[in-house]
Amino acid sequence: MRLALRGANPAEWLALRAGLVPDAAADAWGGMALSGVVIAGVRSGITARLAAGDATAAEVAADLGLDPLPARLLLDCLRSAGHVAERSGRYRLSRRARRWLDPASPLSVAGYVAGAADYWPWWAGLDETVRTGISSGSHGAPSDDAYWRRYMTGQLELARLSAAEVARKLPLPARPRALLDIGGGHGLYSARLAERYPTLTATVLDLPGSAAIGREMISAAGLADRVRFRDGDATTADLGTGYDAVLCFNVVHHLTPEAIAALFRRISGALKPGGTLAVLDVFAEPGRRASAHADVLALFVYLSSGARVHTPRELDGWLRDAGFAPPRKIRILRLPGLSLRVTTKPG
Secondary structure, eight states, X not given: OOGGGTTOOHHHHHXXXXXXXXXXXXXXXXXXXXXXXXXXXXXXXHHHHHHTOOEEHHHXXXXXXXXXXXXXXXXXXXXXXXXXXXXXXXXXXOHHHHHHHOTXXXXXXHHXXXXXXXXXXXXXXXXXXXXXXXXXXXXXXXXXXXXXXXXXXXXXXXXXXXXXXXXXXXXXXXXXXXXXXXXXTTOXXXXXXXXXXXXXXXXXXXXXXXXXXXXXXXXHTTOTTTEEEEEOOTTTSOOOSOEEEEEXXXXXXXXXXXXXXXXXXXXXXHEEEEEEEEEEEOOOOTTSOOOHHHHHHHHHHHHHHSOOOOOHHHHHHHHHHTTXXXXXXXXXXXXXXXXXEEEEOXX
16 A cells, blocks of 8 residues: 555545545655654654653653654654554553564664664655766765764664574584674674574674674673674675685675675685575565565665665576585575575585
């Protein structure tokens, strides 16, 4: 159902379906509004305040130092979007939102939501990207830019939904000792594997901005002796040798085909015979009717890095050319739209 139909009464719904109103205008206006409402709800502190207990709009505004009128209007919009419930003038987080927006929830993605404001300029410049082919670029910020903390916080929140499942299902060689996590950022996937395999020590290779925040996160988790970080660009850094396993998670979609092929050849050189390579990424499935979500994600990939979503057949070819066995797909329930594909270096 299109965004323009959301919240419409039966008469409006029929008019929209019949093409009697400009749904393109509704999409253009409503998409920005819905994004702005939920992001502002988190960044203003309103969702965290309501997670602590219900309150009137005046109480929320007073507690957070907000202007009462726009605070109430924002609360009403959060209610209309389903993130907030209201009864007798008192607002609270809805049951659904408590799971995802309560900072105390182990499933909270509030940090990711807050950081999504960084994407607004990318979308605003989409017409220029279409004209010139020049992407906005997500990883060009200086290493000390606050962007990296927002970005890593959001990526950590998403990863913790699936990291335990990935660690449980990912087969590694017996008693693995060394793992390389390329572009591993927050280090959570490495941390979960280190917890599963007591003999394992991981090295996370990532850009300096990501690695600096990842070190803090892993240190706070008490795993700095098991998960270490190295600054470097995956496309140029010396990967080293002697690894039992290599993770390449959410990296492939940032790279050109030539860069991917070169990276897999270098990974092959870094792995021991019989070592495991795990690739986690989004892939295009030719022949399947793409969903709106998949189409938008493919465009977002180009906006962020100037690359594209690749196909499983392309992945198979790059792995084969690098000397790897055909990969097998492992389903991860918590990662809809992404695929975990695992292969080995012949021993």
